[in-house]
Amino acid sequence: MREKFTYALGLGGLLLMIYNLHTIFTVLPDEAQQGAIGRMLFIHVPAAIAAYLFYTIAVVSSIAFLIRRNFAWDSLAVACVEVGTVFTFVNLVTGSLWGHVIWGIWWAWDARMTTQLMCFLLYLGYLLLRPAVSEPTQRGVMSAILAIFAFADIPIVIMAIRIKDIRTQHPSPVLETGGLDPTWWPPFLIGIVALALIGSALMLVRLHQETSQREMDSLRRELHAI
Amino acid sequence: MYAVAADRVWKYFGDYPALRGADLHVKKGACLALLGRNGAGKTTLLRILARLSRPSKGEIQVAGQLGYLGHGIGVYDDLSALENLILFGELQGLANPAEAAREALERVGLTRVKDGMAREFSRGMRQRLAVARAFLHHPDILLLDEPFTSLDDKAVAVLQTLLAEALAGGATIIMSTHQIREAMELATHVALLERGKVVYAGERTAEMLADPGWLYRTHGESPA
Amino acid sequence: MTGGIRAAISIAKKDLRTEFRTKESINASASFALVILVLFSFAFDIAREEFYAISGGLLWLVYSFAGAMIVNRSFARELPNDCLDVLIASPVPAWSIFLGKAVAAFVLLLCVELLSLPVFGLFYNIRWLGVFWPLFAIMMLATWGITVVGAGLSALTVNVRLRELMLPALLYPLLIPVLIAAMQLTTALLGSDPVNLATDSEMRLLLVFDIVYTSLAMYLIEFILVL
Numbered sequence: 001m002r003e004k005f006t007y008a009l010g011l012g013g014l015l016l017m018i019y020n021l022h023t024i025f026t027v028l029p030d031e032a033q034q035g036a037i038g039r040m041l042f043i044h045v046p047a048a049i050a051a052y053l054f055y056t057i058a059v060v061s062s063i064a065f066l067i068r069r070n071f072a073w074d075s076l077a078v079a080c081v082e083v084g085t086v087f088t089f090v091n092l093v094t095g096s097l098w099g100h101v102i103w104g105i106w107w108a109w110d111a112r113m114t115t116q117l118m119c120f121l122l123y124l125g126y127l128l129l130r131p132a133v134s135e136p137t138q139r140g141v142m143s144a145i146l147a148i149f150a151f152a153d154i155p156i157v158i159m160a161i162r163i164k165d166i167r168t169q170h171p172s173p174v175l176e177t178g179g180l181d182p183t184w185w186p187p188f189l190i191g192i193v194a195l196a197l198i199g200s201a202l203m204l205v206r207l208h209q210e211t212s213q214r215e216m217d218s219l220r221r222e223l224h225a226i
Numbered sequence: 227m228y229a230v231a232a233d234r235v236w237k238y239f240g241d242y243p244a245l246r247g248a249d250l251h252v253k254k255g256a257c258l259a260l261l262g263r264n265g266a267g268k269t270t271l272l273r274i275l276a277r278l279s280r281p282s283k284g285e286i287q288v289a290g291q292l293g294y295l296g297h298g299i300g301v302y303d304d305l306s307a308l309e310n311l312i313l314f315g316e317l318q319g320l321a322n323p324a325e326a327a328r329e330a331l332e333r334v335g336l337t338r339v340k341d342g343m344a345r346e347f348s349r350g351m352r353q354r355l356a357v358a359r360a361f362l363h364h365p366d367i368l369l370l371d372e373p374f375t376s377l378d379d380k381a382v383a384v385l386q387t388l389l390a391e392a393l394a395g396g397a398t399i400i401m402s403t404h405q406i407r408e409a410m411e412l413a414t415h416v417a418l419l420e421r422g423k424v425v426y427a428g429e430r431t432a433e434m435l436a437d438p439g440w441l442y443r444t445h446g447e448s449p450a
Numbered sequence: 451m452t453g454g455i456r457a458a459i460s461i462a463k464k465d466l467r468t469e470f471r472t473k474e475s476i477n478a479s480a481s482f483a484l485v486i487l488v489l490f491s492f493a494f495d496i497a498r499e500e501f502y503a504i505s506g507g508l509l510w511l512v513y514s515f516a517g518a519m520i521v522n523r524s525f526a527r528e529l530p531n532d533c534l535d536v537l538i539a540s541p542v543p544a545w546s547i548f549l550g551k552a553v554a555a556f557v558l559l560l561c562v563e564l565l566s567l568p569v570f571g572l573f574y575n576i577r578w579l580g581v582f583w584p585l586f587a588i589m590m591l592a593t594w595g596i597t598v599v600g601a602g603l604s605a606l607t608v609n610v611r612l613r614e615l616m617l618p619a620l621l622y623p624l625l626i627p628v629l630i631a632a633m634q635l636t637t638a639l640l641g642s643d644p645v646n647l648a649t650d651s652e653m654r655l656l657l658v659f660d661i662v663y664t665s666l667a668m669y670l671i672e673f674i675l676v677l
Contacts, residue, residue, distance in 0.1 A: 118626050129620065163651045278676065298530075298535065
């Protein structure tokens with residue numbers, strides 16, 4: 001039952017994505033200033049939004065684990081952090097490609113990309129910490145606290161980089177200025193939904209894997225105790 | 227009514243239950259010898275009672291001030307004996323830590339070396355310092371995890387004297403132990419922990435004193 | 451509450467006393483800072499005018515490396531003889547233990563920073579005496595940010611494998627806002643740019659970071675220490 005649901009979610013997301021890509025590549029004209037590469041927007045920005053969505057679920061889940069000590073919350077947290085990190089990585093890579101085409105450089109230290117890089121490093125640390133702790137309760141508590149620390153840093157980093165006013169070559173944020181062509185909004189929003197669905201499917205797969213791993217570990221311990 | 231009460235305490239490490247509904251009730255003024263094989267959950271239970279660890283399920287009630295002596299001696303190598311005890315006195319909120327520290331050093335026979343660094347002490351001296359630390363604030367309840375393990379004879383004598391004094395002063399003692407003989411001499415009650423459950427709890431009988439292994443044989447599991 | 455503060459002071463004094471007796475982390479940290487200062491001099495051509503532009507960055511890089519070494523020892527020094535257990539078992543509240551250790555680490559790091567500053571000025575021909583007090587204010591705020599997060603992570607990783615590698619890997623990303631702000635402010639000060647510390651938004655950022663993470667750490671330390 002659960003597997004069917006996961007497959008349905010993933011398939012739905014994939015189909016939506018394919019439909020969206022079809023629209024993006026065949027229906028829409030090239031963007032005036034950027035040319036063909038402007039279409040990168042449809043993956044680049046939704047990836048970042050999806051990442052933040054999953055990071056938010058992760059921190060809520062972490063707090064729930066600290067209070068309830070139910071390992072389902074811990075598994076949910078790590079699954080969400082992993083998916084979020086993957087999306088952040090997609091965001092970084094697409095951003096880099098975009099930059100290479102537009103400005104000729106692989107990495108421009110602009111405000112937004114630096115924030116994204118920092119997020120990536122923060123949550124990479126989380127993923128590095130987990131295997132280093134073998135005892136599940138300890139691992140769960142430490143990961144939860146690290147997730148809270150990491151999440152609290154995101155707004156502060158955004159503040160810091162905004163103040164520092166790093167060379168803002170980054171195209172003006174379309175969500176804030178609303179300067180996006182009206183015909184581009186539907187694929188953009190659909191892109192977010194599609195990525196969220198795919199991400200959720202991946203997260204559920206990871207969640208199932210975590211639960212199975214925990215069961216195996218506990219059975220192994222019981223066996224040793226006999 | 228009870229000085230220490232543990233009701234249906236479960237402790238999971240991951241999905242493995244180290245304690246499975248352990249029940250323990252110790253009256254004030256009792257001295258409980260907590261027996262059990264390695265891995266039975268004695269250290270886990272004591273740590274939970276000392277508030278070092280949260281129980282996964284169940285209730286703990288402890289009425290009074292605690293003194294804890296675990297596996298490690300719990301003194302700082304780079305402080306002198308006196309400095310160590312003054313520090314712990316301050317942390318216990320004593321009115322006059324320096325006075326209490328000096329008194330404690332005298333009770334364990336370390337006054338002569340009060341200004342020596344703990345790292346320079348012999349093993350027996352370090353253990354006596356640890357005992358001084360645990361008894362420093364005259365706690366109502368003492369939790370000791372295998373306190374007689376690898377003590378030299380001088381330290382054993384000091385510990386037994388201090389324990390007897392504490393009992394006479396109305397303290398409650400729970401001590402886990404493998405050295406059944408020393409423990410049985412002082413104990414008023416015994417409990418046997420097996421696989422995370424208390425399988426026997428009652429008064430120490432003459433039988434147990436005469437034959438310390440009796441309890442394991444009658445109530446414990448047969449060795450695999 | 452006051453009992454907790456008093457206990458924190460006792461613990462801070464204990465950490466400082468043992469540290470000044472053994473000098474284990476302050477020696478390592480100060481030597482490391484000096485070595486890095488020397489090494490960096492080979493990396494850059496210290497033509498006066500251009501160098502001022504990166505002076506703040508360089509200084510805070512050195513300080514953050516030194517800081518990681520100091521906070522690493524913070525809770526680790528409680529491991530021998532199971533002293534951490536005794537502290538937790540005592541009536542002292544968890545936030546009090548944390549505060550005492552964070553304050554001790556803060557003092558130690560500040561000492562290393564103050565020792566490195568004249569050396570930095572010497573090697574790189576940077577004039578800093580004229581702006582010492584504003585610089586000190588920045589050092590206080592940023593150093594507290596480093597030590598409060600560092601001490602928290604030290605408690606978190608105290609029983610973890612490869613702690614010495616894990617702690618810096620977790621620490622530096624979290625400190626990015628602090629380091630950015632401190633570097634910017636320091637560069638501005640050393641380069642004699644007008645900086646009004648009272649109104650500067652980067653100072654406010656440091657303050658926000660310090661308040662947020664001090665509160666978070668003091669609240670969450672209970673969960674870290676009593677598993």
